[in-house]
Amino acid sequence: MKKKYRNQARNTNYSAYLHPRWWPTWAGVAVMWCVAQLPIRFQWWLGKYVGLLAWRFAGKRRHITEVNIKLCFPELNQAQQGALVRNAFIANGIGLLELGIAWFRDPAKLTDITEVHGKEHLDNALAEGNGVLLLGGHYSTLDLGGSLITEYIEADVMQRDHNNPLMNAVMTRARERRYETVLGARDLRGLFRSLRKNRTVWYAADQDYGRKDIVFAPFFGIATGTITATSRIAARSHCKVVPFSHFRRQGKPGYDIYFHPPLEPFPSGDDLKDATEINRIIEREIRRAPDQYLWMHRRFKTRPDKNDPGFYGDK
Template sequence: MFVDAGFTILKKKYRKQPRNTDFSAYRHPRWWPTWLGIALMWLAAQLPIRGQWWLGKMIGLLAWKLAKSRRHITEVNIRLCFPELNQQQQAALVRNSFIANGIGLMEIGIAWFRDPAKLNSITRVHGLEHYHKALEAGQGVLLLGGHYSTLDLGGSLVTEHIEADVMQRDHNNPLMNAVMTRARGRRYGNVLGSKDLRGLFRSLKKNRAVWYATDQDYGRKDIVFAPFFGIPTGTITATSRIVERSGCKVVPFSHFRRDDQPGYDIYFQPALEDFPSGDDLQDATRINAAIEQEVRKAPDQYLWMHRRFKTRPDHDDPGFYGRKKQDKG
């Protein structure tokens, strides 16, 4: 909710426009509300990390109280994915998820406006050898990420240890997109659009790593229904096609903040073996299982506010989120 959909009120005003990262294009008064929001993010980023976490917690709790639609989506997702928890435990996880994403909003400011290298002393990296082994194959690496609350900051911390490019879904607000793209461009080698497959293949051909995520609902086009937390979930088959064409390796990775004290953990897992298999459903099942394994390390730090199970296997299947008709995607 917070990491991918910040400034949702502003973003609805703008239709999709070509990416323009020249700040001089945004001097008109209509951009002033966005500039104000950016200034507030910058100011918050200057606070000590404990102060940022406290402020993020307050924002998360406020959203938990007021954002009833997003809370409903989160409650449904938690209930579906963690049936082993009792009602009180599920409610606590919902609340903690809002807190985690509120803190994630503060961390965007660190990633965009400060030098994440200053956090190296409180960052632990696990399994970096798996990434290096995959890179030795010489055909590039897809870093299979997920929509965790540490999305931007975690990505920035990763680039302290490896060189990587990133695929992003551009923000609908052009000014916010300009700030985001320029900030990510300082950390990543290339900032590719989410549909820039040519750019993706160019990066892989140069034996580069590319941050890549599949864990959202993109509608019915080119998907199979593979289990995610035991639920048949619309999952894109593009990952298999990319690996077939490029020969790259797929390395699952994740990043989380620690609960006991300010600090972060980055995890690299071994590259998927015998992938792709030739069976799209089997491949998608492995992808979802890899992401689920990482999510379970810190369930509250995942983006449960997203309608991950919006698209159902059959058009006539009842929706989980209270809609009578399915989104056709």
């Protein structure tokens, strides 16, 4: 089947990006490609120092990370929280370099250092014939983990477009090589079309998208704006929602991919109950490797009361 990109507003034809204004982006892409060819151990070493540079100089992102870690891990003392912040930047620095592997190399070469756990849960869910929402999260292995799973399953993916059109074209074309269909983040028609075909669709619901269509469900004990779209999609399509996660091993190069039993009963008819269960599972997976989550995102930006002071020094 010919692979498709369903957001036609984005131009993925490289010939559209020959003007000199795109040359700095092309230079960045070239650097990513070159780094991706290096041995993975060296990439991890280099990624560590990329992360440490960001930890030292990206003051705004460090502040957001510090706030998130303090909110989510109050049981840690100040020194432990500081160490987790530093390690989170290292993990995400490595993840940044792993983008090059996901986009420019064949992930099949990493299967000998990758282990898949619980794939039977996905197989059993697909056997029911209504498709699967693969409920992921924003871990530091985001693109590489997603690319690796296509060595073991067929999947489609929903993506939020990159703000830089050329970088978006590179990202989309790379994903088109791995996924059967690349869906825009708002392409619900395409999503339901994939589910009707009994496809597996990678989907994430763990970021703050504002006040529209959310409930405030606990996440690390904090009332957190959580989208209700997952429940609506499952109710309409009768698909199964299968949580999955992916992590980089500690110490030596390697990756673990986890598929978990489908959410049952889901949807329950209670959006808050459903969102609470989704957050509980994502929190559980984060605790496997707390440093490998995208703590740089303002996850708690939207507060239950609009007049509540923001956690990040804003409203």
